[in-house]
Amino acid sequence: AQSVTQPDIHITVSEGASLELRCNYSYGATPYLFWYVQSPGQGLQLLLKYFSGDTLVQGIKGFEAEFKRSQSSFNLRKPSVHWSDAAEYFCAVGLRGGNKLTFGTGTQLKVEL
Amino acid sequence: GAGVSQSPSNKVTEKGKDVELRCDPISGHTALYWYRQSLGQGLEFLIYFQGNSAPDKSGLPSDRFSAERTGGSVSTLTIQRTQQEDSAVYLCASSFRQGAGDEQFFGPGTRLTVL
Numbered sequence: 001a002q003s004v005t006q007p008d009i010h011i012t013v014s015e016g017a018s019l020e021l022r023c024n025y026s027y028g029a030t031p032y033l034f035w036y037v038q039s040p041g042q043g044l045q046l047l048l049k050y051f052s053g054d055t056l057v058q059g060i061k062g063f064e065a066e067f068k069r070s071q072s073s074f075n076l077r078k079p080s081v082h083w084s085d086a087a088e089y090f091c092a093v094g095l096r097g098g099n100k101l102t103f104g105t106g107t108q109l110k111v112e113l
Numbered sequence: 114g115a116g117v118s119q120s121p122s123n124k125v126t127e128k129g130k131d132v133e134l135r136c137d138p139i140s141g142h143t144a145l146y147w148y149r150q151s152l153g154q155g156l157e158f159l160i161y162f163q164g165n166s167a168p169d170k171s172g173l174p175s176d177r178f179s180a181e182r183t184g185g186s187v188s189t190l191t192i193q194r195t196q197q198e199d200s201a202v203y204l205c206a207s208s209f210r211q212g213a214g215d216e217q218f219f220g221p222g223t224r225l226t227v228l
């Protein structure tokens with residue numbers, strides 16, 4: 001069955017430290033890949049997406065993600081975390097030719113000052 | 114411009130009652146999606162609209178759930194005879210075109226609590 005796994009439910013980092021959030025997917029072919037952020041009381045906001053081409057994609061707010069086909073992964077990174085980055089992060093995939101997105105269970109990021 | 118709006122923002126109801134959740138997509142967006150976010154779980158797809166038709170209802174968990182979209186714009190998700198397991202945040206999203214590759218813009222959600 002198709003699935004998206006975010007193995008880390010909670011992550012705590014110090015402000016200024018680097019961040020990597022993991023995402024693995026199980027699909028027959030390379031899907032569209034997305035990272036969304038959800039701040040308290042707000043809707044989901046798209047950080048970045050991968051369709052094809054360069055496997056390192058840049059997004060908003062200083063985030064980037066790298067697609068690794070051999071590992072079926074699409075990990076999100078940020079070199080230096082800011083306190084305002086505290087939120088919940090969702091990895092999502094969409095089938096090429098499909099419509100809906102399938103989401104991981106999310107990673108809650110806490111930033112210590 | 115205005116984003117996706119949803120109403121009400123919070124809804125508390127008693128078990129067995131019917132509820133209606135409303136979504137106003139971004140103007141001009143042809144595709145509309147409903148998702149459910151339960152505590153500790155990711156977003157679960159419920160239904161997708163292209164215009165007023167729903168080509169994919171595969172995520173609706175039971176026949177107590179239904180949705181419609183009128184005028185290619187506003188959508189209403191109806192839950193009949195609510196159960197406690199229906200408690201969740203219901204999120205609506207819209208996109209300019211159909212297709213998983215088109216960015217989906219999400220509303221703030223309706224938090225439903227069934228007592």
